[in-house]
Amino acid sequence: MNTLEITQPLVSIDWLSKHLNHPNLIVLDTTIPKIASQKAEQYSGLGIKNARFFDIKKTFSNINTEIPNMLPSTEQFVKGCMSLGISNHHTIVVYDTLGIYSSPRVWWMFKIMGHHNIAVLDGGFPAWKKADLPSEPINTNKKTYNIENFDAEMNHELVIDASSLINQIDNKNSLILDARSPGRFNALEPEPRASLTGGHIPNSINLHYMQLLDNGKMLPIPELKQIFNKLKIKDTKLIFTCGSGITACILMLGAALAGYHNVSVYDGSWSEWGQLDGVPIDC
Numbered sequence: 001m002n003t004l005e006i007t008q009p010l011v012s013i014d015w016l017s018k019h020l021n022h023p024n025l026i027v028l029d030t031t032i033p034k035i036a037s038q039k040a041e042q043y044s045g046l047g048i049k050n051a052r053f054f055d056i057k058k059t060f061s062n063i064n065t066e067i068p069n070m071l072p073s074t075e076q077f078v079k080g081c082m083s084l085g086i087s088n089h090h091t092i093v094v095y096d097t098l099g100i101y102s103s104p105r106v107w108w109m110f111k112i113m114g115h116h117n118i119a120v121l122d123g124g125f126p127a128w129k130k131a132d133l134p135s136e137p138i139n140t141n142k143k144t145y146n147i148e149n150f151d152a153e154m155n156h157e158l159v160i161d162a163s164s165l166i167n168q169i170d171n172k173n174s175l176i177l178d179a180r181s182p183g184r185f186n187a188l189e190p191e192p193r194a195s196l197t198g199g200h201i202p203n204s205i206n207l208h209y210m211q212l213l214d215n216g217k218m219l220p221i222p223e224l225k226q227i228f229n230k231l232k233i234k235d236t237k238l239i240f241t242c243g244s245g246i247t248a249c250i251l252m253l254g255a256a257l258a259g260y261h262n263v264s265v266y267d268g269s270w271s272e273w274g275q276l277d278g279v280p281i282d283c
Helices: 011-018 034-040 073-082 104-112 123-130 164-165 223-227 248-257 269-273
Strands: 025-029 046-048 091-095 118-121 133-138 172-177 237-241 263-266
Touching: 011 104, 025 046, 046 123, 091 104, 091 123, 104 118, 104 248, 118 123, 123 133, 164 269, 223 248, 237 248, 237 269, 248 263
Parallel strands: 025 091, 091 118, 172 237, 237 263
Antiparallel strands: 046 133
16 A cells, blocks of 8 residues: 555645645545635635545534534444545545634544544645645535545544533643633623623633634744643643634644643533533633
């Protein structure tokens, strides 16, 4: 097998351009169309050449809950990957049309399912298009690929639910980092979902995901290390949360680049916590 190994969670457009036609590589467009259409209309319908559309909303989220973007079951994830022609031997690069937004979520999902040969494209499609690299219309409808076998086993260490999170609030060996805007974190701005209470999880710290980005790219590793080192979290478990589990994964990506590995994502995030009865909330 002609393998292509990824050793870092982030790859450049130059790296991807060099390996784009590698037989073992699959490129996934992980754009959430509704969000992208509001912020990046100039890229609507376009994607990297030969990319396959990874439908977070319809195929790779738990369809049995009203909470958005929740992890699918292992069985549902496997079925979706097989329909895209993805096998365990494939090298995967994920991107989105906002630079870096939803792609870290998909990187995290594959890591949870035991697939580690995966990376996020730094700068996403905007950086690719700016460099005038090969692009084509993306088909978001059902497209037939050769069915491949994909085996997965969920790593529960990388995800946490609400009942477990309650026990971590006062744990001095854990730190909850919230990726939402300061206005939402402090209940000074309305939540996009009217049913949600404003505020934040007690003892959590606000680290807006945009603080880790510069023009759609991740900050250089030394700058990421500086941000996380200021939190004095050397031996601390980091738990990431946000509005609906998307931008929390940007924090996880940043932490991975900075060398932190004792990490997990609160999958329900504020979409769940902000509507639960009896949970503590600070403003």
